[in-house]
Amino acid sequence: xxxxxxxxxxxxxxxxxxxxxxxxxxxxxxxxxxxxxxxxxxxxxxxxxxxxxxxxxxxxxxxxxxxxxxxxxxxxxxxxxxxxxxxxxxxxxxxxxxxxxxxxxxxxxxxxxxxxxxxxxxxxxxxxxxxxxxxxxxxxxxxxxxxxxxxxxxxxxxxxxxxxxxxxxxxxxxxxxxxxxxxxxxxxxxxxxxxxxxxxxxxxxxxxxxxxxxxxxxxxxxxxxxxxxxxxxxxxxxxxxxxxxxxxxxxxxxxxxxxxxxxx
Amino acid sequence: xxxxxxxxxxxxxxxxxxxxxxxxxxxxxxxxxxxxxxxxxxxxxxxxxxxxxxxxxxxxxxxxxxxxxxxxxxxxxxxxxxxxxxxxxxxxxxxxxxxxxxxxxxxxxxxxxxxxxxxxxxxxxxxxxxxxxxxxxxxxxxxxxxxxxxxxxxxxxxxxxxxxxxxxxxxxxxxxxxxxxxxxxxxxxxxxxxxxxxxxxxxxxxxxxxxxxxxxxxxxxxxxxxxxxxxxxxxxxxxxxxxxxxxxxxxxxxxxxxxxxxxxxxxxxxxxxxxxxxxxxxxxxxxxx
Numbered sequence: 358x359x360x361x362x363x364x365x366x367x368x369x370x371x372x373x374x375x376x377x378x379x380x381x382x383x384x385x386x387x388x389x390x391x392x393x394x395x396x397x398x399x400x401x402x403x404x405x406x407x408x409x410x411x412x413x414x415x416x417x418x419x420x421x422x423x424x425x426x427x428x429x430x431x432x433x434x435x436x437x438x439x440x441x442x443x444x445x446x447x448x449x450x451x452x453x454x455x456x457x458x459x460x461x462x463x464x465x466x467x468x469x470x471x472x473x474x475x476x477x478x479x480x481x482x483x484x485x486x487x488x489x490x491x492x493x494x495x496x497x498x499x500x501x502x503x504x505x506x507x508x509x510x511x512x513x514x515x516x517x518x519x520x521x522x523x524x525x526x527x528x529x530x531x532x533x534x535x536x537x538x539x540x541x542x543x544x545x546x547x548x549x550x551x552x553x554x555x556x557x558x559x560x561x562x563x564x565x566x567x568x569x570x571x572x573x574x575x576x577x578x579x580x581x582x583x584x585x586x587x588x589x590x591x592x593x594x595x596x597x598x599x600x601x602x603x604x605x606x607x608x609x610x611x612x613x614x615x616x617x618x619x620x621x
Numbered sequence: 622x623x624x625x626x627x628x629x630x631x632x633x634x635x636x637x638x639x640x641x642x643x644x645x646x647x648x649x650x651x652x653x654x655x656x657x658x659x660x661x662x663x664x665x666x667x668x669x670x671x672x673x674x675x676x677x678x679x680x681x682x683x684x685x686x687x688x689x690x691x692x693x694x695x696x697x698x699x700x701x702x703x704x705x706x707x708x709x710x711x712x713x714x715x716x717x718x719x720x721x722x723x724x725x726x727x728x729x730x731x732x733x734x735x736x737x738x739x740x741x742x743x744x745x746x747x748x749x750x751x752x753x754x755x756x757x758x759x760x761x762x763x764x765x766x767x768x769x770x771x772x773x774x775x776x777x778x779x780x781x782x783x784x785x786x787x788x789x790x791x792x793x794x795x796x797x798x799x800x801x802x803x804x805x806x807x808x809x810x811x812x813x814x815x816x817x818x819x820x821x822x823x824x825x826x827x828x829x830x831x832x833x834x835x836x837x838x839x840x841x842x843x844x845x846x847x848x849x850x851x852x853x854x855x856x857x858x859x860x861x862x863x864x865x866x867x868x869x870x871x872x873x874x875x876x877x878x879x880x881x882x883x884x885x886x887x888x889x890x891x892x893x894x895x896x897x898x899x900x901x902x903x904x905x906x907x908x909x910x
Binding site for chain 2: 463
């Protein structure tokens with residue numbers, strides 16, 4: 358019989374955390390940004406079918422980075438929980454906080470149980486209120502910790518670089534166009550050399566409290582993204598970008614129907 | 622018999638602690654299937670009842686009519702619920718949007734029916750969120766049939782729910798109407814249909830009023846006329862309540878989605894109908910040949 362090695366609990370947890378962190382850092386970042394009428398979620402995702410950002414309920418959205426099969430499971434669980442709660446009680450009784458708690462318990466239990474591999478995921482649960490003060494962004498990590506984020510939040514990939522860019526360029530109370538532009542620019546600054554991410558490689562969705570429907574979640578299709586982003590000619594220099602941001606007011610209305618793009 | 626009380630739901634099913642295996646399990650995108658394994662007490666159907674007839678225990682909703690027009694379909698319902706010979710409610714709503722492109726109207730046991738509509742709405746939304754795409758119109762109609770079928774036992778004890786379902790089919794680009802029986806039989810109707818106690822009179826009226834080339838507003842007027850005729854001859858169907866200004870609930874589905882016709886607009890049309898009836902109480906005359 359072989360003797361099992363002794364591994365200290367500290368070491369065990371550290372190994373599991375390192376394992377999860379490595380998996381999460383592998384992909385691209387996802388950003389959540391508050392703007393005047395809600396929260397916009399932006400990620401780089403060339404796939405049109407496999408979403409990183411999805412609707413959970415009327416005012417709640419979900420975004421994730423890491424292993425697709427794992428966060429897809431969590432997403433479906435969230436939809437089931439929310440729909441069941443809304444059906445058993447009332448639609449207003451489904452809250453982002455309740456959902457974040459359920460996710461935290463689930464991720465925490467899986468992380469600390471010896472039998473299961475820790476989930477290599479990090480997720481956002483975003484919820485909008487009746488006004489910007491009521492908006493919530495929760496970030497949940499692989500070990501079940503919950504962070505209550507304000508203004509903006511980034512996870513996955515080289516998120517520290519994206520956060521650094523956003524810290525510099527984020528404006529409170531921006532329009533949808535402004536928020537999407539700054540988020541996309543930020544995601545493009547995840548490396549030493551800034552990139553321009555083509556609109557068809559972006560997945561953008563918004564929780565928009567001005568929407569007349571009960572369900573406030575809406576995806577921005579690539580064609581409307583082209584319009585929102587406008588012509589991003591040269592890569593904005595770090596200094597020049599700050600000046601370029603507030604031009605968001607030049608964009609057309611926030612509604613879906615796209616007008617013909619300007620002929621150049 | 623299960624306690625239908627909400628308190629019977631296990632805390633794990635609705636609240637805080639860890640999401641258990643059933644939530645994380647891949648598989649079904651049907652909300653009612655999920656509910657039947659996780660919290661069957663919440664399902665409006667499949668409840669055991671003691672023997673006997675329960676028909677007079679709870680209010681009944683009455684007449685729903687639907688008619689298609691080029692580009693869409695309109696559904697209208699009167700506002701009365703009865704309990705035996707008593708008017709239980711005079712402003713009940715019996716026509717609901719099922720999702721963005723379909724609408725469901727209900728006749729029969731009102732409480733059960735409203736609950737069933739809520740389940741059906743959640744079912745469609747749940748599928749849409751999990752699968753990332755909407756069900757086809759036939760798929761929706763079939764899901765509704767399955768939910769009705771589950772209620773057969775109670776239907777036999779007098780608590781029947783009979784819906785009328787209509788929606789816009791993007792594949793064929795026109796509005797379609799489906800009717801049901803209590804066993805979950807699903808039948809596609811052409812042009813127009815009605816269900817409920819006043820449905821015979823309403824259908825007779827629509828037969829004479831319906832044309833293939835009705836405009837949206839004319840289709841709404843035709844359904845209001847049909848409901849007037851139903852109320853005229855069926856005691857359980859409510860006519861336009863001129864004193865309280867209570868008028869039918871009218872919904873329109875077109876390629877642009879669901880729209881409930883604003884009360885003021887319905888009131889305007891109903892006023893015209895009533896004015897015309899003051900001249901000729903039996904309504905518009907149809908040609909003999």
